Amino acid sequence: MDRQEQFKALIKHKGLKVTQQRLLVLEVLESHHDTHMAVEDIYDLIRKDHPDVGLATVYRTVQLLLEMQLIDRIYLNDGCVRYELGHLFDGGHKHNHHHLICKTCNKVISFKEDLLERLEQQIEKTEAFRIDDHELKFYGQCKECIRKEDGK
Amino acid sequence: MDRQEQFKALIKHKGLKVTQQRLLVLEVLESHHDTHMAVEDIYDLIRKDHPDVGLATVYRTVQLLLEMQLIDRIYLNDGCVRYELGHLFDGGHKHNHHHLICKTCNKVISFKEDLLERLEQQIEKTEAFRIDDHELKFYGQCKECIRKEDGK
DNA sequence: TTCATTGCAAATTATTTGCATTTGA
DNA sequence: TCAAATGCAAATAATTTGCAATGAA
Numbered sequence: 001m002d003r004q005e006q007f008k009a010l011i012k013h014k015g016l017k018v019t020q021q022r023l024l025v026l027e028v029l030e031s032h033h034d035t036h037m038a039v040e041d042i043y044d045l046i047r048k049d050h051p052d053v054g055l056a057t058v059y060r061t062v063q064l065l066l067e068m069q070l071i072d073r074i075y076l077n078d079g080c081v082r083y084e085l086g087h088l089f090d091g092g093h094k095h096n097h098h099h100l101i102c103k104t105c106n107k108v109i110s111f112k113e114d115l116l117e118r119l120e121q122q123i124e125k126t127e128a129f130r131i132d133d134h135e136l137k138f139y140g141q142c143k144e145c146i147r148k149e150d151g152k
Numbered sequence: 153m154d155r156q157e158q159f160k161a162l163i164k165h166k167g168l169k170v171t172q173q174r175l176l177v178l179e180v181l182e183s184h185h186d187t188h189m190a191v192e193d194i195y196d197l198i199r200k201d202h203p204d205v206g207l208a209t210v211y212r213t214v215q216l217l218l219e220m221q222l223i224d225r226i227y228l229n230d231g232c233v234r235y236e237l238g239h240l241f242d243g244g245h246k247h248n249h250h251h252l253i254c255k256t257c258n259k260v261i262s263f264k265e266d267l268l269e270r271l272e273q274q275i276e277k278t279e280a281f282r283i284d285d286h287e288l289k290f291y292g293q294c295k296e297c298i299r300k301e302d303g304k
Numbered sequence: 305t306t307c308a309t310t311g312c313a314a315a316t317t318a319t320t321t322g323c324a325t326t327t328g329a
Numbered sequence: 330t331c332a333a334a335t336g337c338a339a340a341t342a343a344t345t346t347g348c349a350a351t352g353a354a
Contacts, residue, residue, distance in 0.1 A: 017308060017353050039344085054311040059344065075227030081343085100281045111279060116271075120290065127263060128295040129252045135289045138272065143280040169328050169333060191319085206336040211319065233318085 003030060010068060021046075021053055025061040029071060029085050036074050036082035036108055076101060076108060077139070097135040104145035155182060162220060173198075173205055177213040181223060181237050188226050188234035188260055228253060228260060229291070249287040256297035 007026055008018050028045045029037065043058045062083055065071040072086045074097065100109040120131045141149070159178055160170050180197045181189065195210045214235055217223040224238045226249065252261040272283045293301070 012354095015308090019309065019353075021310075052311075056312080056345075057310060060309085063345095073229065073231075075229075077225065077227075079233070081231070100275070100279060100283075102281070103284065109279065109281065111275065119268075123252070123263065123290065127252060127261065128298075129254070129261065129290070129292055130298055131252075131290045131292040132255065133291040135287075135291070137287045138275065138281070138283045139285040139287070140281055140283040146280075146282055164329095167333090171328070171334065173335075204336075208320075208337080209335060212334085215320095 007070065010070070014068075016064075020050075021057050022061050022064070024050060024053065025058060025065065026070075029065075029083065033085050034110070036076070036084050038080050038082050042083070072097065074099070076106070076137075078106060097137075099137045100142070101137055101139050102142040102145055103139050104141055104149070107142055107144075109142065159222065162222070166220075168216075172202075173209050174213050174216070176202060176205065177210060177217065178222075181217075181235065185237050186262075188228070188236050190232050190234050194235075224249065226251075228258070228289075230258060249289075251289045252294070253289055253291050254294040254297055255291050256293055256301070259294055259296075261294065 004023065004026065007023075011018050011022065024046050025042060028042050032041075032045075039055075039058055039062055042062070043053075043055050046053050046058065062071070066073060066083070070086050071083045074082045074084060076082065076099075098111050100111060101107075102109075116134060116136070120134070123129060124131055156175065156178065159175075163170050163174065176198045177194060180194050184193075184197075191207075191210055191214055194214070195205075195207050198205050198210065214223065218225060218235070222238050223235045226234045226236060228234065228251075250263050252263060253259075254261075268286060268288065272286070275281060276283055
């Protein structure tokens with residue numbers, strides 16, 4: 001069962017309807033799976049082929065997908081709210097938000113790494129806090145920006 | 153030199169003025185150093201004793217403190233923007249944002265931990281990205297909420 | 305058919321800005 | 330004195346909501 005089928009099943013199971021608009025939002029997020037998209041970005045891409053989809057619908061759909069935990073909300077430090085396809089679609093294994101954020105060009109690089117498990121275990125013990133999920137951002141400079149700065 | 157003196161010196165050095173309002177914002181952040189405050193929270197606290205300080209001034213001051221890197225902006229996943237006293241005031245050592253966020257009661261617990269250094273080194277090598285700072289959030293349930301849920 | 309969903313426009317919320325007035329150095 | 334800072338109100342930006350029309354089951 002591919003993502004779209006999975007999504008349709010989930011939607012129906014909730015007693016909701018599978019609409020063109022919902023599929024479009026999902027499609028856009030799927031095809032930009034490597035980036036982090038603001039609602040306006042999603043809206044603009046949908047508009048190209050479907051000019052009469054409303055912005056409010058995109059907001060509502062994003063909200064819905066978020067509640068269904070199919071997408072994740074990301075706050076980078078530029079103040080913009082962005083979204084990306086969530087982990088449930090990646091086979092349901094444990095979720096990780098790992099981002100390298102360049103403070104010069106604002107590029108965001110995602111990476112996968114599971115070295116935090118030991119730390120989590122330690123924290124669960126010392127803080128008596130059950131950890132379900134984590135989000136880790138490193139701020140610094142990407143190689144392109146380091147190179148440019150050196151060249152000055 | 154205490155924080156306030158340090159702040160006055162920095163402000164003057166920039167050719168800016170030490171005003172009552174700026175001191176008030178700093179004071180509020182200092183006395184709530186354990187929490188993360190929204191601009192409105194800061195404004196409300198200041199208002200109690202100084203009813204004619206304007207909200208716009210608080211926004212402007214927070215902006216200024218942020219640029220001076222004296223405070224840090226935090227995005228929790230409830231969509232609210234909050235601020236806390238930054239690391240420069242803690243002696244200038246390397247900055248860490250470590251938060252445990254309870255998904256049930258939204259309580260935020262801060263913790264200090266430097267186990268990420270090895271991971272940073274590895275990433276600097278494999279991704280060719282220079283890391284200046286990081287931010288780590290663990291989402292889960294705090295002990296109080298675990299207890300309450302068990303008691304149901 | 306029937307109720308969820310949509311598009312639109314208006315409302316709301318958070319934040320910023322223009323400007324006349326005030327104030328710190 | 331005099332530019333920087335302030336308070337207020339108006340402007341802007343992001344998001345949400347009310348409602349009549351539309352569309353999926």
